[in-house]
Amino acid sequence: MNFLEERIVKDGVVKEGNVLKVDSFLNHQMDIKLLNQMGAEFKRRFADKPINKILTIEASGIGIACIAAQHFDVPVVFAKKSQSINLDGDVYVAEVESFTHKCRNHVIVGQKFLTPDDHVLIIDDFLANGCALQGLIQIVQSAGATVEGIGIAIEKGFQSGGRIIRNLGYQLESLAIVDGMDAETGHIEFRSQEKDREEAAEESANSVSRSSTLD
Amino acid sequence: MNFLEERIVKDGVVKEGNVLKVDSFLNHQMDIKLLNQMGAEFKRRFADKPINKILTIEASGIGIACIAAQHFDVPVVFAKKSQSINLDGDVYVAEVESFTHKCRNHVIVGQKFLTPDDHVLIIDDFLANGCALQGLIQIVQSAGATVEGIGIAIEKGFQSGGRIIRNLGYQLESLAIVDGMDAETGHIEFRSQEKDREEAAEESANSVSRSSTLD
Numbered sequence: 001m002n003f004l005e006e007r008i009v010k011d012g013v014v015k016e017g018n019v020l021k022v023d024s025f026l027n028h029q030m031d032i033k034l035l036n037q038m039g040a041e042f043k044r045r046f047a048d049k050p051i052n053k054i055l056t057i058e059a060s061g062i063g064i065a066c067i068a069a070q071h072f073d074v075p076v077v078f079a080k081k082s083q084s085i086n087l088d089g090d091v092y093v094a095e096v097e098s099f100t101h102k103c104r105n106h107v108i109v110g111q112k113f114l115t116p117d118d119h120v121l122i123i124d125d126f127l128a129n130g131c132a133l134q135g136l137i138q139i140v141q142s143a144g145a146t147v148e149g150i151g152i153a154i155e156k157g158f159q160s161g162g163r164i165i166r167n168l169g170y171q172l173e174s175l176a177i178v179d180g181m182d183a184e185t186g187h188i189e190f191r192s193q194e195k196d197r198e199e200a201a202e203e204s205a206n207s208v209s210r211s212s213t214l215d
Numbered sequence: 216m217n218f219l220e221e222r223i224v225k226d227g228v229v230k231e232g233n234v235l236k237v238d239s240f241l242n243h244q245m246d247i248k249l250l251n252q253m254g255a256e257f258k259r260r261f262a263d264k265p266i267n268k269i270l271t272i273e274a275s276g277i278g279i280a281c282i283a284a285q286h287f288d289v290p291v292v293f294a295k296k297s298q299s300i301n302l303d304g305d306v307y308v309a310e311v312e313s314f315t316h317k318c319r320n321h322v323i324v325g326q327k328f329l330t331p332d333d334h335v336l337i338i339d340d341f342l343a344n345g346c347a348l349q350g351l352i353q354i355v356q357s358a359g360a361t362v363e364g365i366g367i368a369i370e371k372g373f374q375s376g377g378r379i380i381r382n383l384g385y386q387l388e389s390l391a392i393v394d395g396m397d398a399e400t401g402h403i404e405f406r407s408q409e410k411d412r413e414e415a416a417e418e419s420a421n422s423v424s425r426s427s428t429l430d
Contacts, residue, residue: 029290029291029328032281067285075247080274110238113239
């Protein structure tokens with residue numbers, strides 16, 4: 001287990017309905033030293049990417065993104081969530097569905113903060129079905145900017161978001177991938193990150209060979 | 216002018232209705248190096264306080280609070296805003312009025328994240344009428360914790376929030392206090408921080424002499 005998986009086992013709480021509460025260290029109270037370790041790990045995983053901006057979404061992504069930004073020496077932009085659109089000036093907007101709150105929200109970024117010159121690392125705390133993330137990707141694309149990668153703290157591997165985003169060809173790095181949880185025993189099953197990398201390498205090799213076939 | 220006032224003059228935009236837009240470096244796009252300077256300055260101003268926790272409020276306070284927390288070596292808790300109260304578990308709630316959005320909101324913090332042992336520095340990006348801040352103070356008091364101080368990036372000195380909070384006896388440190396703005400010329404008038412300190416010292420002396428009279 002890596003440092004984040006260890007912390008989830010120590011302080012996370014599994015609740016009925018596949019809910020994992022990490023509010024004592026990640027998204028209500030925030031352990032800044034842990035966030036700093038996460039930032040260093042994101043930097044390691046995206047070391048070869050020409051990232052010049054981090055994009056996240058309010059509210060719980062902001063702390064992680066700001067601490068990570070120190071490792072990349074770049075500014076952070078956070079997308080705003082709103083049911084209505086009333087930011088003044090020109091904005092990029094994506095409509096996303098929230099399963100948690102059973103409603104549709106707008107994700108909004110001021111146009112002047114994303115340009116075709118931007119090479120963006122998207123950071124968020126959780127990835128489940130990936131709706132918010134797809135909204136952020138859509139906004140980066142609307143700006144003509146480049147998504148260099150996506151860094152997530154905790155991915156719910158048993159939901160479809162991660163698979164969809166990886167299938168789209170993005171480098172998605174989740175520091176902990178939860179493949180299953182048991183509210184009765186409190187047991188949390190993590191995906192082996194090494195296995196994950198091997199699979200990714202294999203998929204990438206397959207895709208290369210497919211491309212070769214197509215050529 | 217200090218570093219933040221200089222930045223406001225350089226990149227802030229004054230709009231009609233006493234609106235100061237600082238979204239290019241503070242509360243939409245965030246300059247993390249600037250946030251780090253602000254954190255160091257908060258540490259200098261609250262150096263003698265036994266702070267063990269920083270409390271802020273979503274969304275734009277979170278980045279400032281997280282970077283500042285590195286200078287204090289403490290965790291951050293961010294209060295959540297909600298029109299309804301549906302966090303599970305026991306929470307502290309304060310009702311606050313939002314002048315910007317013309318509505319009433321609830322400010323919510325999980326009870327387990329604030330205890331009587333906590334010595335809290337409250338941090339936020341803006342102080343105008345002080346409603347959100349009063350909600351945060353109320354929550355710290357509900358928990359039996361101590362407000363050791365309040366650190367604000369930009370205070371609108373022509374609104375009443377700062378005066379009310381200082382009159383209540385709190386150490387309120389605003390890195391930039393805007394006493395007036397002109398949307399036509401773009402001119403921003405800052406309060407001299409030295410003058411401010413002298414006045415505070417004088418008031419404190421008066422209050423001591425008043426107390427002596429009362430004794």
